[in-house]
Amino acid sequence: MYLALLVLLLTTASLLGAGKLFSKRVGSRIVNGQEIDISAVPWQVALLKLNRPHCGGSIYSANIVITAAHCINDKIVHFSVRAGSSNANEGGQVIALDSILVHEHFSWNTKENDIAVVWLAEPLELGTLVQPIRLATQSPPNEAPAYVSGYGYTGYENPDHLNGVDLKIVGYEQCKSLDAELIFEGMICAFGDSKDACQGDSGGPLVSNGELVGIVSWGSDCKEPKYPGVYANVAFFHDWLLKTIESSEANLKHI
Structure with missing residues (x-):
């Protein structure tokens, strides 16, 4: 078929x-x-812009979410994530963003390298409904x-x-x-x-x-x-993701 x-x-x-x-x-x-219920995909988050659903994302760790580069189209203060909820407008945990790194070769015209890493201002509370993937x-x-x-x-x-x-x-x-x-x-x-x-x-x-x-x-x-x-x-960008995340964590340790 x-x-x-x-x-x-x-x-x-x-x-x-x-x-x-x-x-x-x-x-x-x-x-x-x-x-579906969030329990079926506990790695899913809603990326909010001005507290309204804007895009999605995936939990990599308690502090890090992975999303598309084209979703990051405004000032960081306008964004937050909602995790652990089946509804993008209510429930779960809502956390502001600390920093964002968009792939350095992302193209708005072709959507090449459409990937970004998001660091949260505070860690998610991991549990049944909030899990990394x-x-x-x-x-x-x-x-x-x-x-x-x-x-x-x-x-x-x-x-x-x-x-x-x-x-x-x-x-x-x-x-x-x-x-x-x-x-x-x-x-x-x-x-x-x-x-x-x-x-x-x-x-x-x-x-x-x-x-x-x-x-x-x-x-x-x-x-x-x-x-x-x-x-x-993701497999194509696997090394880029790990280097980006490890580099950020190393820098944080020296602050």
């Missing part, structure tokens, strides 16, 4: 021509998923099962409540073959039959085999959820 869908995508790409498949580059989206060291294979979650639009409205959906990985080479002009090294794709993530889910977690494998980056129009969603590939 999935191979047939992928063949259909490749055929569509051929018909539309290079540069046409993802002609509407927007923040990725959760469409045709279902409401392991970082992938290897990219999952083509067609591997995956799961994306977020508080963003469902295609029709912003639910505020956490939603999630099952997907399958579309490997880098397979995704790049759909449109080589828009898929770059460091990106990975995931696909479901009219299922994906929407605006507001950007920065959130794509998980496979219990590991964080992707950061929600961009996709096509929410009203046409038939193309793969595109994510920053």
Whole structure:
């Protein structure tokens, strides 16, 4: 079934021509998923801007959250995170940000290197509903099962409540073959039959085999959820993440 869908995508790409498949580059989206409890994805956080849901993120440690670079589009004082809640607008723990580091080669135009590390002003209280997730060291294979979650639009409205959906990985080479002009090294794709993530889910977690494998980056129009969603590939950025985090921790020890 999935191979047939992928063949259909490749055929569509051929018909539309290079540069046409993802002609509407927007923040990725959760469409045709279902409401879930935060206990199912305790690593998920809502990145708030002026106390309103703005993006998603993933807990790396009590002090650190990983999100998309394009989510950091304003002064740091405007941002905070909410962890441990199934609703982006209430409950859980709300903590201000201390500092942010966006990938030095992030491009607003192409969404290359769409990844950022966020340090919290105070540590999260870890527990059943607030847990870190392991970082992938290897990219999952083509067609591997995956799961994306977020508080963003469902295609029709912003639910505020956490939603999630099952997907399958579309490997880098397979995704790049759909449109080589828009898929770059460091990106990975995931696909479901009219299922994906929407605006507001950007920065959130794509998980496979219990590991964080992707950061929600961009996709096509929410009203046409038939193309793969595109994510920053965590395995590709694994060394960058560790060096960035270790460097910051070393500097903090010398303050």
